[in-house]
Amino acid sequence: MAGREDRDTVTHGPRSPSAARAEELLDQLRPGGRDVRKVVAWLADAVHGTACLLDGAGTPLAGEPGLLADGLVTDLLAGRLASAALQDRGRHVHAVCVGRPHAPPAGVLAVARATPFDRPAAELLSRTAAVIELLLRADANAAAGRRLEQAASALRLAVLQLLMVEDTVSARRVAAGLWPGLLDTDTATVYVVEVHPDERERLTAECLAATGRQALVVRCPAVDGHVIVVAPAETVGRTLRSLVGTRPHTYLGGSTRHTLARTATAYGQAVSALALARVRPDGTAVYAERTHPERLMDPGALRAWSGRLLRPLDALPHHTRAELVATTRLGLEFTAVSTAQILGVSRNTVRARMERVERFLSADFSQLTVRAAVHLALNTEAVHGPAPAPPDGGVRLADLLANAALRTWAHELLGRLAADTRDVRGTLRAWIAAGGNAERAAHRLGVHAQTVREHVRGVEPVLERRLLTGGSDLYEVVLAHLATGDLEPPALDGWPRGGPGPLGRPSARGHE
Secondary structure, eight states: OHHHHHHHHHHHSOOOHHHHHHHHHHHTTSTTOOOHHHHHHHHHHHTTSEEEEEETTSOEEEEOSOSSOHHHHHHHHHTSOSEEEEEETTEEEEEEEESOTTSOOSEEEEEEESSOOOHHHHHHHHHHHHHHHHHHHHHHHHHHHHHHHHHHHHHHHHHHHHHHTTOHHHHHHHHHHHSTTTTOSSEEEEEEEEOOGGGHHHHHHHHHHHHTTSSEEEEOSSOTTEEEEEEOSTTHHHHHHHHHHTSTTOEEEEOOOEEGGGHHHHHHHHHHHHHHHTTSTTSEEEOOOOOOGGGGSOHHHHHHHHHHHHGGGGGSOHHHHHHHHHHHHHHHHSOHHHHHHHHTSOHHHHHHHHHHHHHHHTOOTTSHHHHHHHHHHHHHHHHHOOOOOOOSSOOOHHHHHTOHHHHHHHHHHHHGGGGSSSOHHHHHHHHHHTTTOHHHHHHHHTSOHHHHHHHHHHHHHHHTSOOTTOSHHHHHHHHHHHHHTSSOOOGGGGSOTTSOOTTSSOOOOOOO
């Protein structure tokens, strides 16, 4: 029993001061610690003195600077000395290099105190230098990891921006280096995940981890709480729905499947579906394949009309034309600010490109009927490709709108508004005629601008289309008004090509 008690005494007896200090030093490596400033402060307290840490350039990182002369610091950092001990102004100073032997030091750790250094104090300095080296190396690795993630994030955004302007060849080249095979398919689905902006970084990391190399995951440059996912793989949708289902106040909108060249169209569909997802119990929605007005038009006639309207752009070099068309398609779908952020250019660049298209087409984009017509032509070209040059004359927009099936669809759509005792249809017509400007519409109607906004907002759920935010939904409603005769078709077909717009000047204002 006595032997056992002796062993217990040895095992559980009081620790030596050096052992206690060693344990405290190891505590600095725990996840809650890992701060070189705290380690330097702890060392100064442990040796009853002051301490200072310099980086590899001699710049103070922590503690009390000025413990070492500049010449001594230079010798230590140059590797001519591994350590130094001296007396200076009544103090005993010890310094050691922080870093591996035979390599440039990561820094210098120095301690000064009033009494000479004994062996435990010298060992504590040496061990602390080793701990600081680990912390500095971890910080450097973490910083390198952050720079790598920032570079990868910038590349993902660049790939998305190239897809948005239909440059699939360049997008594949950029993506091939980091994500081989990601864009080898011709089609993809676009998803937009919405979360509180404070949670977006975590959500982005979860989306990247969940989708692996099967999707392009990008923080939306236009909306702080959105993450855009371009998914060539069919399985990504299920993965994202599962991810959203586990998070409160998180929503998912998805497009139908499109070619990579139509990524911008798919993105617009995903944003539209997101509005529905916010009121769904599971927080997810996919863009509904409903009846679109262009599908009720004669395909050959529609393509011929689109080709004739866009023919002035054919005089441009291919790259310039593609850039102007892609920017205009996005600019007609979103605000100039959002378009600029999505494409990574300035707002003025977006406006300049759209104004150039206005001049070529002799169009005035401040008119919603004009925007709807050009949007129809650009989307037709995106689906079917450029049409061969049609003969002069031929199909006009009024001919396309005279289609019986289209008129039936338009009367049914706008007829839904008859149930409202207010004249919301008249308000909507005036608002469209005023270019989507509530103040001008209110002036024409003799009501308050807020009344116009409330009427327009109120018809959105009835028509099942977003109007105040602009884009495809709004243009479908505009085409419905043109088909029913509630509004006159724009005179795009008769304007001279290449000259100024109908107002004598271009205007790409749109919805700001």
